[in-house]
Amino acid sequence: MTSTIADRLLEWYDRHARSLPWRARPGEPAPDPYRVWLSEVMLQQTTVAAVKPYFAAFTARWPTVAALAEAPEEEVMAAWAGLGYYSRARNLIKAARAVAARGGFPDTEAELRELPGLGAYTAAAVAAIAFDRRAVVVDANVERVVARLFAIEIPLPQARKAISAAAETATPDCRAGDFAQAMMDLGATICTTRDPKCLLCPLAEGCAARSSGDPARLPIKVKKKEKPVRRGTAFWIERDDCVWLVRRAGKGMLGGMRALPDDGWSAQVDGGGETPLVGDWQPLGRVVHVFTHARLELSVRRYEGLQTPQGEGEWWPLATLDDAGLPTLFAKAARLALA
DNA sequence: CACGCGTGGGG
DNA sequence: TCCCCAAGCGT
Known part of the structure; x- marks a missing residue:
């Protein structure tokens, strides 16, 4: 048998x-x-x-x-x-x-x-x-x-x-x-x-x-859709050896995760580019990151002014930034800022 | 059923 | 560089 x-x-x-x-x-x-x-x-x-x-x-x-x-x-x-x-x-x-x-x-x-x-x-x-x-x-x-x-x-x-x-x-x-x-x-x-x-x-x-x-x-698969390229900006606001972190909304991309403030980019739309504070912003560089449904080109900018961020957020010590639990996209952005 | 949702590695 | 993907789920 x-x-x-x-x-x-x-x-x-x-x-x-x-x-x-x-x-x-x-x-x-x-x-x-x-x-x-x-x-x-x-x-x-x-x-x-x-x-x-x-x-x-x-x-x-x-x-x-x-x-x-x-x-x-x-x-x-x-x-x-x-x-x-x-x-x-x-x-x-x-x-x-x-x-x-x-x-x-x-x-x-x-x-x-x-x-x-x-x-x-x-x-x-x-x-x-x-x-x-x-x-x-x-x-x-x-x-x-x-x-x-x-x-x-x-x-x-x-x-x-x-x-x-x-x-x-x-x-x-x-x-x-x-x-x-x-x-x-x-x-x-x-x-x-x-x-x-x-x-x-x-x-x-x-x-x-x-x-x-x-x-x-085998198995036969259909080809995937093309990924759009999105552009957005993330903002590095540093003071007294701390950086300003926010928490993203509970649903959607990177939902619930700590993050740098950004200009509202998503997989569907580009960011608006508006800065969260008035003052000087210096370009730190750009991060390219590939998500499932979009490729993101994220510009990172550093704040040089004196204003204090409004709304929800926390000053996170740079010394322990690894413990903040930043998703890889923002970890890359932080690497730019700290380089 | 189609789509949104991360990341790092292999060919 | 680029594409495909690797033990899917929720809506």
């Missing part, structure tokens, strides 16, 4: 699983749901390499979901700075508080799905990995592997339905969490977007895309 996809994949996983900080070692019981959840949220659209230091810092500082739930929001946001997609951090705090309030993580996919920041993928992943539930876990890796295995020619995202149906068929009743992680390891190391390594693949036999001779062709 021929072995199933799950059999072959799990056998491969038992020998080749990546060792990652949020994973249980082979033979150990399922890892702490808090660590599974935290890692999965951090890994949304984010590489393993980028996540590792943040995962280490978060778990050292907030070892439990209860500890995270008690943390001041701005400290969590600052700790997330640089990782991107800051709505994840905002939802992370909300979810931590909801979980702490109910005394622990729910252990079913449906209940997990109700927590902020847990969509179809993450709810299934946590249910399978942390609670050993059978759940069909479909991320971009699984989409790629499945699209190739079954030669699904429908372009993404249309193909999602067919792919999840195929993934459902392939998912085993036991070890669904290991199966999910095995699929993701396979996608990350063997069945890669470019140049898949079919000679090393445990599923090569019976893979339709491999038989076709051009596995990298």
Whole structure:
């Protein structure tokens, strides 16, 4: 009798699983749901390499979901700075508080799905990995592997339905969490977007895309829209070895993060260029930063006048600017000012 | 379903 | 330099 996809994949996983900080070692019981959840949220659209230091810092500082739930929001946001997609951090705090309030993580996919920041993928992943539930876990890796295995020619995202149906068929009743992680390891190391390594693949036999001779062709994706170029200005106001920082609105770009004052640029519109204070402004240079939907050319200007900023904000000591939790865009701007 | 939402790395 | 992307979610 021929072995199933799950059999072959799990056998491969038992020998080749990546060792990652949020994973249980082979033979150990399922890892702490808090660590599974935290890692999965951090890994949304984010590489393993980028996540590792943040995962280490978060778990050292907030070892439990209860500890995270008690943390001041701005400290969590600052700790997330640089990782991107800051709505994840905002939802992370909300979810931590909801979980702490109910005394622990729910252990079913449906209940997990109700927590902020847990969509179809993450709810299934946590249910399978942390609670050993059978759940069909479909991320971009699984989409790629499945699209190739079954030669699904429908372009993404249309193909999602067919792919999840195929993934459902392939998912085993036991070890669904290991199966999910095995699929993701396979996608990350063997069945890669470019140049898949079919000679090393445990599923090569019976893979339709491999038989076709051009596995990298699948899954078919539509081309992305062109990014507009936006221009904006950020303002460096320094006094007594402190810089004036504001907090951005809770939604939208870099929402909830500390920032330099700016002229109202966004991914949709250029900034107006109006300075927040009257007086001399010296150009410090320009920062180019690429967001998902726009490329921003940010001019940075330093205030030379004597007025005091109005409205919400805080004087932040330059000596501890690294702790302010500036998103990368503003960290670049600060580097200009301090150079 | 389409869009908005970061960042750093690889080819 | 440029493009694509890497364990998606919320609206």
